[in-house]
Amino acid sequence: MARKTKTKTKPGAKHAPVKSKTPAADPLDAYIAAAAKAFDLPVTAQYRPGVKMNLVVTLRMASIVAAFPLPDEAEPAPVFRA
């Protein structure tokens, strides 16, 4: 899952972006806030750094798996038998 690189604004940098005196918002923060609301999960300010840290690692794992090409016909490991 590709994410935009965070824009960093160095204090005193000569060519700092005009509009962003604060760092650009990380889309993952927005995702966590939206998912917390949608799933009714209590992600408080206290929990947020830990949740984000774990989600970053988990999504990195997801991108490792996603980078491996598999045919459309590939079956998932658990197969339901009626």
Add this chain to the structure above:
Amino acid sequence: MDTNWSSAADIAAAVTAGRSSASDVIEATLAQIKTRNRVLNAFTAVLADRARERAAAIDRDPSRAGPLAGVPFAVKNLFDVAGLRTLAGSKINRKRPKAKLDQPLIERLEAAGAILVGALNMGEYAYDFTGENVHDGPSRNPHDRKRMSGGSSGGSGSAVGGGLVPLALGSDTNGSIRVPASLCGIFGLKPTYGRLTRARSFPFVDSLDHLGPFARSVTDLATAYDAMQGYDGGEDAACVDRPAEPVASALGQGIDGLRFAVAGGFFRKGLSPEAQEATERVAKALGASREIELPEIGRARAAAYLITASEGGALHLDRLRKQAADFDPAVRDRLIAGAMVPASAVIAAQKFRRWYRAQVLEIFKDVDVIIAPSTPCVAPLLGQENFMLDGVEVPVRANLGIYTQPISFIGLPVAAVPVPLKPMPIGVQIIAAPWREDVALRVAYSLEQMGVASAPRPAA
């Protein structure tokens, strides 16, 4: 008889022959737990009355008690034990109703004469490789109380390695039997996925959960495993309808004709000198000169990680909504993150799992046993948050099982054997093809006979 370090086999032989009573064994065990558990913190419940009653019943006719006559054992506290609340290492489950029945593996061990003496500490909801528990305190390493027991079956490792019981049961989703076996210097068996019933145990990740035994000798491990095999009539959806395939009587068949290979690549990266030494000793003893690379092993680990996070998050979703503050914070944040993983990522991981299984089964066409380290290092210090792996500092909690996770991912049977390095032991995985626990245990037994693998007795 030195009950505190006797094997289950010696105890059963003494009880069956009338040289010792089951009641004497249980009294010695309870006394040992009372003294040593203050240090090790392995037990969360001791069932003295139940154990005494059961011992008295065995003593009425010990010759008919079975192959584990009078053998004390304990179980990770995610196993249902009649009359206890199934904690699974949590605070939240303390409000659950008490279990009405024992988990079936407890019933089967008791049918073979064993005696349940208590429930054991574990990492919260089994999402852990450290053996630390924020509610009950950490179970401690019997070889150095300042070090981790390993998780999540930390109490099981601590109790067996510390001489409190000769036999314990635990669970292994990504390494939770093999990691504490390594850190505490004992034998552990993670059977093939679907071999032993998980009915009446608190789940973590249905796709990956296994139950299995810990012991200080391979004979004890195999005897317990034999007693626990067999279909459960469908109570656990993953338990396979397959006849028991006893292995204890075949342990001495030796290793002639078996083809060995050492896992290279991924399994060589980040190894501490101790893990390297232990793996080399085992490989040398078995004459394993061939090295193989399992395909896409890093991706297999990533896929196991994803399935774990997602199924764990789904399992606990409602508790996260209502009782988030009652979780161990480290577990809570991982579970919340897991609940937010998109379904597409998890389905991709399950598709990859089937592909990876097919590749590894190809390897088993010309290899019988794969040798790999159990953990990258010996037991870290309690409270230690990070360690160095391949030159990078990584969290202990998620990475102690880096070598176990890609193996359980496809349910391969593993006998984890302890190599008694000093001052701290470390384990090696003897990995066999699906349903070939007999091969893994025969190899483990040979290593024990050669003196390469053994459970070191801690200094008092």
